[in-house]
Amino acid sequence: MDHDGVLVTQEKPKKPRKVPDHVILSGGRNNRYWVLDVEERPGHKTLTLTCSKSLHPTETCLLKDGWEMTPVRRGDVVHLEGHSEGASWVVDREQGFLVLLPDSLISGTSISSSIRCMRRAVLGDMFKVKSFTNTITITPCLFMLVGCFVDCFTGLRLMLVHSVTLYCASSRELLQLKIFLWGHCLSCRGQDSAAVVMVTELADIEENVWSPRFGLKGKIDVTARIRIQRPRNGSHRTPEEKTVPLELKTGKESNSIEHRSQVILYTLMSLERYNPEAGLLLYLKTGNLHPVVASHMDRRELLKLRNTLVHHIHNCVEKEAERSRLSRLPDILTNRQTCQYCPQTRNCALYERISKFIQISADVSEDVVHDFLQQETGHLRPPHLSYFSHWMLLCFLEASTMEAKNGRKRVWLQTAEESEKNGSCVGNVQLSGPVMVQSEGVFLHRFQRNIAVPQKGLTTSGLASGDRVVVSDQEGLLVGLATGYLCEVSRTSISCTLDRDLSKFSGVLFRLDSDEGVVGLSTHLTNLSRLMENCQDSDRLRELVVDLRPPEFIFNLSSVLPREAKDTVANILKGLNKPQKQAMKKVLLSLDYTLIVGMPGTGKTTTICTLVRILHACGFSVLLTSYTHSAVDNILLKLKRFRVGFLRLGQGQKVHPDILPYTEESMRKKGVHTLSELEQLYNKELVVATTCMGIKHPIFTRRRFDFCIVDEASQISQPICMGPLFYAKKFVLVGDHQQLPPIVQNQEARSLGMDESLFKRLELHSEAVVQLNVQYRMNRQIMSLSNSLMYEGQLECGSERTATALLSLPFLISVQSELSSYSETEPQHDLVPALESVEQGGISNHTEAALIHKLLSLLIKAGCKPSDIGVIAPYRQQLKSISALLQSSAFTGVEVNTVDRYQGRDKSLIILSFVRSTAEEGTLGELLKDWRRLNVAITRAKHKLLMVGSVTTLRRYAPVEKLLNHLQRENMISFQSAHKALPSIPL
DNA sequence: CCTCTGCGAAGAGGA
Numbered sequence A: 001m002d003h004d005g006v007l008v009t010q011e012k013p014k015k016p017r018k019v020p021d022h023v024i025l026s027g028g029r030n031n032r033y034w035v036l037d038v039e040e041r042p043g044h045k046t047l048t049l050t051c052s053k054s055l056h057p058t059e060t061c062l063l064k065d066g067w068e069m070t071p072v073r074r075g076d077v078v079h080l081e082g083h084s085e086g087a088s089w090v091v092d093r094e095q096g097f098l099v100l101l102p103d104s105l106i107s108g109t110s111i112s113s114s115i116r117c118m119r120r121a122v123l124g125d126m127f128k129v130k131s132f133t134n135t136i137t138i139t140p141c142l143f144m145l146v147g148c149f150v151d152c153f154t155g156l157r158l159m160l161v162h163s164v165t166l167y168c169a170s171s172r173e174l175l176q177l178k179i180f181l182w183g184h185c186l187s188c189r190g191q192d193s194a195a196v197v198m199v200t201e202l203a204d205i206e207e208n209v210w211s212p213r214f215g216l217k218g219k220i221d222v223t224a225r226i227r228i229q230r231p232r233n234g235s236h237r238t239p240e241e242k243t244v245p246l247e248l249k250t251g252k253e254s255n256s257i258e259h260r261s262q263v264i265l266y267t268l269m270s271l272e273r274y275n276p277e278a279g280l281l282l283y284l285k286t287g288n289l290h291p292v293v294a295s296h297m298d299r300r301e302l303l304k305l306r307n308t309l310v311h312h313i314h315n316c317v318e319k320e321a322e323r324s325r326l327s328r329l330p331d332i333l334t335n336r337q338t339c340q341y342c343p344q345t346r347n348c349a350l351y352e353r354i355s356k357f358i359q360i361s362a363d364v365s366e367d368v369v370h371d372f373l374q375q376e377t378g379h380l381r382p383p384h385l386s387y388f389s390h391w392m393l394l395c396f397l398e399a400s401t402m403e404a405k406n407g408r409k410r411v412w413l414q415t416a417e418e419s420e421k422n423g424s425c426v427g428n429v430q431l432s433g434p435v436m437v438q439s440e441g442v443f444l445h446r447f448q449r450n451i452a453v454p455q456k457g458l459t460t461s462g463l464a465s466g467d468r469v470v471v472s473d474q475e476g477l478l479v480g481l482a483t484g485y486l487c488e489v490s491r492t493s494i495s496c497t498l499d500r501d502l503s504k505f506s507g508v509l510f511r512l513d514s515d516e517g518v519v520g521l522s523t524h525l526t527n528l529s530r531l532m533e534n535c536q537d538s539d540r541l542r543e544l545v546v547d548l549r550p551p552e553f554i555f556n557l558s559s560v561l562p563r564e565a566k567d568t569v570a571n572i573l574k575g576l577n578k579p580q581k582q583a584m585k586k587v588l589l590s591l592d593y594t595l596i597v598g599m600p601g602t603g604k605t606t607t608i609c610t611l612v613r614i615l616h617a618c619g620f621s622v623l624l625t626s627y628t629h630s631a632v633d634n635i636l637l638k639l640k641r642f643r644v645g646f647l648r649l650g651q652g653q654k655v656h657p658d659i660l661p662y663t664e665e666s667m668r669k670k671g672v673h674t675l676s677e678l679e680q681l682y683n684k685e686l687v688v689a690t691t692c693m694g695i696k697h698p699i700f701t702r703r704r705f706d707f708c709i710v711d712e713a714s715q716i717s718q719p720i721c722m723g724p725l726f727y728a729k730k731f732v733l734v735g736d737h738q739q740l741p742p743i744v745q746n747q748e749a750r751s752l753g754m755d756e757s758l759f760k761r762l763e764l765h766s767e768a769v770v771q772l773n774v775q776y777r778m779n780r781q782i783m784s785l786s787n788s789l790m791y792e793g794q795l796e797c798g799s800e801r802t803a804t805a806l807l808s809l810p811f812l813i814s815v816q817s818e819l820s821s822y823s824e825t826e827p828q829h830d831l832v833p834a835l836e837s838v839e840q841g842g843i844s845n846h847t848e849a850a851l852i853h854k855l856l857s858l859l860i861k862a863g864c865k866p867s868d869i870g871v872i873a874p875y876r877q878q879l880k881s882i883s884a885l886l887q888s889s890a891f892t893g894v895e896v897n898t899v900d901r902y903q904g905r906d907k908s909l910i911i912l913s914f915v916r917s918t919a920e921e922g923t924l925g926e927l928l929k930d931w932r933r934l935n936v937a938i939t940r941a942k943h944k945l946l947m948v949g950s951v952t953t954l955r956r957y958a959p960v961e962k963l964l965n966h967l968q969r970e971n972m973i974s975f976q977s978a979h980k981a982l983p984s985i986p987l
Numbered sequence B: 001c002c003t004c005t006g007c008g009a010a011g012a013g014g015a
Helices: A108-114 A118-126 A142-153 A186-194 A257-269 A296-314 A336-340 A345-358 A367-377 A382-405 A416-421 A522-531 A536-545 A563-573 A578-589 A604-617 A629-639 A657-662 A664-669 A675-684 A692-696 A718-725 A747-751 A758-762 A780-791 A800-804 A812-825 A827-831 A846-861 A876-885 A931-938 A958-969
Strands: A033-041 A044-050 A059-064 A077-081 A088-091 A097-100 A163-168 A173-178 A196-211 A216-229 A240-249 A278-283 A288-293 A317-320 A323-326 A425-431 A436-439 A442-449 A468-473 A482-489 A493-498 A510-514 A593-598 A622-626 A646-648 A687-691 A705-711 A728-735 A769-772 A837-839 A842-844 A869-873 A895-898 A907-913 A941-948 A973-976 A981-983
Touching: A044 A077, A077 A088, A097 A296, A108 A118, A108 A216, A108 A257, A108 A296, A118 A296, A118 A345, A196 A240, A196 A257, A216 A257, A240 A257, A257 A278, A257 A288, A257 A296, A317 A382, A323 A382, A345 A367, A345 A382, A345 A522, A382 A522, A382 A718, A382 A747, A416 A425, A416 A510, A442 A482, A522 A536, A522 A718, A536 A718, A536 A758, A563 A604, A578 A593, A578 A604, A578 A769, A593 A604, A593 A758, A604 A622, A604 A629, A604 A705, A604 A728, A622 A629, A622 A692, A629 A646, A629 A657, A629 A687, A629 A705, A646 A657, A646 A664, A646 A675, A657 A664, A664 A675, A687 A692, A692 A718, A705 A718, A718 A728, A718 A758, A728 A758, A780 A800, A780 A931, A780 A941, A780 A958, A842 A876, A846 A869, A846 A876, A846 A907, A846 A941, A869 A876, A876 A895, A931 A941, A931 A958, A958 A973
Parallel strands: A059 A088, A240 A278, A593 A728, A593 A769, A622 A687, A622 A705, A646 A687, A705 A728, A869 A895, A869 A907, A907 A941
Antiparallel strands: A033 A044, A033 A077, A044 A059, A077 A097, A163 A173, A196 A216, A216 A240, A278 A288, A317 A323, A425 A442, A425 A510, A436 A442, A442 A493, A468 A482, A468 A510, A482 A493, A837 A842, A941 A981, A973 A981
């Protein structure tokens, strides 16, 4: 503190910071200010702000009467409510609100749960705790019940004076609703008995509200229209009409501060829709209706809580001396009443243990806390705690990068026109035709462009079928009305399935925004937390994953093979090669786990399919998973041909059409009405298949499997990969750590090892590893590249036919003569520098693209089928510039894609464009530094591989350098100039 | 510098 009493909270010197690209600032109603400086004085705080990315002009905001406690920091984005005079705002007891990080929408229940324990609310945001009850439900929830009576009574004027009786058609249950006499504002409270409130209409049920103004979100049980009749001096005044949120509670009538706060928050969220000054709280057990008046004071205090909560959620990682670490959470509350039934006790204790572990211990050493920690985490040893905290940190780092990229805020901060330019939005559409109910809670909508506004077609919008979408109104008042999936995009209309029926908005102009990247890392965190649980499943997995206990095997196959299955198994094994058979044997003998290394082209899918068949024949149950839907379905498509039944879990939209009949969705359509029928469906098949993220399905609250198989395991991060493993006694991971690792966007997280898969971690136990090294894809020369780069000669051809297979080019000779004349006429062309260009969307190389175009023309002319050709590049932008040259119909069928996307696939002929070609000292990108990406790139071709790139630049990448050396040694580089090389394998 | 797939969700209620 200096002599003025100014407390400098930020580190001096104050460097003027640039506003990051992803931050959107604005003035006006949804204003977004960037905090340039925070000046604290006793009793108040002054912020220096700007809503312009150029950092001027600046404004100030004075925070006092408690607002100065808001944990706002330099570099935060805030929203201001109230008014300003001459660019200076005042937020105090009477007026104004400060909303910290308003684009992080916090749910009403999170805030109300923070009233008693802020720590619990923060933990609740990180860890989704699975409820202790059975989550398999068929019976409609309360809201469907209410929905039913809305159907029956909409339009009916209900005369509710003192009490009213409603019949609920679905349950034949009698609901008695006593309607309390109620005055709508505070001053009337004393004369409540004089006012009569009538609910005249139920305007909406389970309305979804996103309120970017207050940084809130929630679902409002009932939106009710009410009439307030206030007699005065015997004479009747005209009744007042109001629309208010009504919160239903089926439990005990507590009228608790949490319940009332929820209602107050709903009044804030719906401020822009109908500006309610109060809401209703209805307890169905007693039928009592409580009015909840939303005073400025209540709203103010709740928003302060929200600000504290959002601060903790956002600052879960802090940086010290260039190194990140987990931040401390709000203090532990040791109130037996509150803590006793808290669902977060384990995480609360875990977090305390790891924060002590990492930081200098705080003063908490009370016996109560000690006992609590002992009880919850006594079973964990230091390695467990450090695994947990390490991965928590990695996940938070990664989440922060994803958050920065998260485009959801564009839905309310950008106009539809602006978003359409990014190709992530379609604006100016309205409902066309009726809304169809597809199934429970799935409503099929069709939208059309508003004809009054002439615009380009919808197919160019960038939205494609299968995308997740959010529907909002065009004006930005009704944000996040519904979410769902796009089904079909045609030139004139768009259809999608939504979670709400929007038919009452006919005529309203909508915008549809793609809703990507909002998954977050809650599955990761929840899995990590689960790994630390004190229970059998978790203890065993923790031993294997964290302690790296060596896996055990038995030696006698006959003890696991049922006698009656022996012949079948022997029969199935016949089609396999040696290493594949070995893999089968190893899995059967394993007591813990097996790792199958599937080198390129070695028949991974076939192997897994066979493995499932064998396990099935032995009567073992199998949980079959992978990270992607397509990988899961690939195996199932093969499995389908044999007589192996299975149940496929997952969104129908994402499942392969041929697998659809096996999904839960289509099974349920055949008639599942009771809980036991549903259980039957879930238990019927020995084989269940889903993605790693699909494990929160209710089936897993009960069922356990003998084996869990995870395909693509080397591409899955540890916290996700372990998810399905909780549900099986033994597991099999299939992958190849020499191919692509899990994608990690955050640089620091990657450097701290987040891209190490479980497959790789466990690989140190070589006794658990079987290698599939016999491949049926590449011919001998192509295979030699990979062998010299990665596999040290381990890769073998499965047959002489594979080894010698060549591309057939029936018209080669005529093209050759043409080619030689071409070279003679334009020899200097190849000496033109082929420099890369850095554009908005990434890096590309137009010269390489042109060269590839030429190569393709020649090859196709020589008789190569376009569908046998794949063009790959590490950079997405390069695909665009190549595809742009391949518009002619002659090229239809040529598949242009990234290296990453080609993993697991092959083509007869592959042309690889390396793209990078910089002048001398240009910076090197990350992509080509990865050995594994290069390995994938060169192992996609069966018969011919053409690589196009600049040798001088590429030599700076260690992996490519090694490859080039090999090519040179083997005399495989056929052409080279100063700036360009065209290595190729002779035909 | 730039590779990309996952996913329902806020809130239900027991003391």
